[in-house]
Amino acid sequence: MKPVKFFEKVAGSKSKTFISFCFCFIMGVGFFSFIEISGTKLYYLLICGFVILFGLIFWWKNKVARLILLCLLFVVLGSMRFVGEMMSSQAVTNNDGRLFYGIVDEEPNFKIDNAEYIVSTEFNEKVLIRLPLYPQYNYGDRLMIDCLPALPQNYPSGIFDYRRYLSNQGIFSVCFNPPVTKIGIDEGNLLKSILLKTKNMxxxxxxxxxxxxxxxxxxxxxxxxxxxxxxxxxxxxxxxxxxxxxxxxxxxxxxxxxxxxxxxxxxxxxxxxxxxxxxxxxxxxxxxxxxxxxxxxxxxxxxxxxxxxxxxxxxxxxxxxxxxxxxxxxxxxxxxxxxxxxxxxxxxxxxxxxxxxxxxxxxxxxxxxxxxxxxxxxxxxxxxxxxxxxxxxxxxxxxxxxxxxxxxxxxxxxxxxxxxxxxxxxxxxxxxxxxxxxxxxxxxxxxxxxxxxxxxxxxxxxxxxxxxxxxxxxxxxxxxxxxxxxxxxxxxx
Known part of the structure; x- marks a missing residue:
């Protein structure tokens, strides 16, 4: 099938057109996910590309040409979303020194010899805290943590990308075995707290x-x-x-x-x-x-x-x-x-x-x-x-x-x-x-x-x-x- 005929067939079907737009958005996300390039200049360049494509869509009257331009527009949107996410990803910065406060934001992960807590800080950023197994803290506990958050480090083997694993959860900083003081309880989401307590039961x-x-x-x-x-x-x-x-x-x-x-x-x-x-x-x-x-x-x-x-x-x-x-x-x-x-x-x-x-x-x-x-x-x-x-x-x-x-x-x-x-x-x-x-x-x-x-x-x-x-x-x-x-x-x- 010739390319023009293919695009004409797609343009004549609402279902195929819809799937094409979704696929192009996913493709835009995937392209920059593979090459892992980001930055303010690239983001502004993508915005310029979006504006140009948006203008061409109104200027070009040909149905097939408009479909192609719309597909490219969704590719650019997907690219902008990933690049923007990479720009917003950063480690927790604590200008007041080592001490910061946070609430246990997820169900604790109790292992054989340690426990891991995901803590949401006062700046609405997430930090992974690894502590000894005891004393144990619960979801919703407010903690005072004496630690300078650091970037996660990958394992020497290189088989498992630990940094990417944490970033998928919105975690870009870690603290291992810091001094911790519990200063409050039951400050999390009430429904989630009930569900987790039921799960423990x-x-x-x-x-x-x-x-x-x-x-x-x-x-x-x-x-x-x-x-x-x-x-x-x-x-x-x-x-x-x-x-x-x-x-x-x-x-x-x-x-x-x-x-x-x-x-x-x-x-x-x-x-x-x-x-x-x-x-x-x-x-x-x-x-x-x-x-x-x-x-x-x-x-x-x-x-x-x-x-x-x-x-x-x-x-x-x-x-x-x-x-x-x-x-x-x-x-x-x-x-x-x-x-x-x-x-x-x-x-x-x-x-x-x-x-x-x-x-x-x-x-x-x-x-x-x-x-x-x-x-x-x-x-x-x-x-x-x-x-x-x-x-x-x-x-x-x-x-x-x-x-x-x-x-x-x-x-x-x-x-x-x-x-x-x-x-x-x-x-x-x-x-x-x-x-x-x-x-x-x-x-x-x-x-x-x-x-x-x-x-x-x-x-x-x-x-x-x-x-x-x-x-x-x-x-x-x-x-x-x-x-x-x-x-x-x-x-x-």
Whole structure:
């Protein structure tokens, strides 16, 4: 297709035009994310480019030319957003000396030998404070900190970019083991404080009803609390491609949401009722886990998959996905290139929406419930495999069978796990009975994970370059595009 014909086709479709604008904004964010160039002069240069393009749009009457100019305009807008974000990112400056005040702004991260607190200062800046495990502080505590905040330093290995990891959370300064004095309590958001206290109550109830490692696994399933997982089991989840089940991510929530929806339909609920039950469950889960920025992003991705399942029109779901991606990057443009979690969430959702309908597994050959588990799982694995190889240097050969054997049980474990906790508060012995039954399911997940992880072929080290990753995604797009146009590449199995 000639370029002019292509742009004419895009200009004649509101759906394609809308997706093009969102894609161009994302592309603008991505370009400067890769080259990491910023500065006041560049920002003003982009503003000049925006003004010129805006003027040309009104001057040029040709429909195709206007579309091209509008696309360039959105590229410039994306570039301006990232460059502006980089200009505003700076370490905390304390002109009054070492002493500053702040409020614990997020749920504390208690580790084996230390604790980390994200503190919001009086200048509305965030600082990561690392302290000994005791004494412990809570969300909403006001602290007086004697420290000169410093820039985060990357690890010597260079494998993990710690500075980028913190910057994605809006943290540009750190303090390690400073003298701290608590001078106030309960100064955080009231709703968030209630949610975190409820979460702590749930954690204590889990530890009463379940033993390790089942208790840590259930905590990971219910609210992403996987810090208590034994290292050996955590490594097993990673080798078998099951790490997502104990992480609150769009990757996990998207898969679980669509499987939960299909289970409800198989159980006899109508599609509209199943959709709203799944949405209610998803919203409740996001609120219960604290509604942090990453959890809200995951919830958005999961809801988009449910909407795609309900409406059955890829164009509608595709528009919503690209709009959601553009809006998320408008809030935090660093996520596109610097956050593997966002990348996995977006690609998994993209795969669930666009790849699932074109997979070769047929309902005529396998039971419907099994079909509804296999297809979304395969779609998510295909959509994320190249990125996982690029980011983490590993290809899990056991991911498909392990996920198929485990993923169907996760919604049930979450349901019965929550039921055992609730009944335990009402009548503890009844909660123990449900917990005992739930424990068999948790043991099953651990058994399957451990068995596959022990196989020598479970995972292979495979590092690929960014251009190889792009080639792999291009081949995936071409393959499924051909299938959607009935140019079958390979027969159905």
């Amino acid at each position: 749930v954690s204590e109830q889990i530890n009463r009803l379940f033993v390790e490692p089942e208790s840590s696994l259930l905590a990971g399933l219910l609210y992403g609390g996987r810090s208590g997982l034994p290292k050996e089991l955590s490594d097993s989840f990673r080798r078998t491609g099951l790490s997502h089940i104990v992480a609150v991510s769009g990757y996990n929530i998207s898969i679980i949401s669509v499987i939960f929806l299909n289970i409800l339909i198989v159980l006899g609920f109508s599609r509209p009722k199943a959709f709203w039950l799944a949405i209610i469950g998803l919203v409740s889960f996001v609120i219960f886990t604290g509604a942090s920025a990453s959890v809200v992003r995951a919830g958005i991705m999961g809801s988009l998959v449910l909407i795609a399942e309900k409406v059955g029109r890829l164009s509608d779901a595709g528009r919503l996905l690209f709009l959601a991606g553009a809006l998320i990057l408008l809030v935090n443009p660093r996520l596109l290139v610097w956050d593997a979690g966002f990348q996995l969430s977006f690609l998994a959702t993209l795969g669930l929406i666009y790849l699932t309908p074109h997979l070769w597994f047929s309902k005529r050959k396998i039971p419907e419930l099994f079909f509804n588990i296999v297809n979304p799982t395969v779609a998510a694995i295909i959509a994320t495999a190249p990125l996982i190889m690029f980011q983490f240097g590993q290809l899990s050969l056991s991911a498909l069978p392990a996920n198929v054997l485990v993923i169907w049980m996760i919604p049930w474990l979450m349901l019965f796990g929550f039921l055992s906790l609730s009944l335990g508060w009402i009548f503890y012995p009844l909660g123990q009975i449900i917990a005992w039954l739930t424990g068999f399911g948790l043991k099953y997940v651990i058994m399957v994970t451990s068995w596959f992880s022990a196989r020598t072929w479970a995972a292979v080290e495979m590092n690929i370059s960014w251009w190889m990753m792009l080639i792999m995604y291009l081949l995936i797009v071409l393959f499924f595009y051909a299938k959607s146009k009935n140019f079958i590449i390979g027969r159905r199995i």
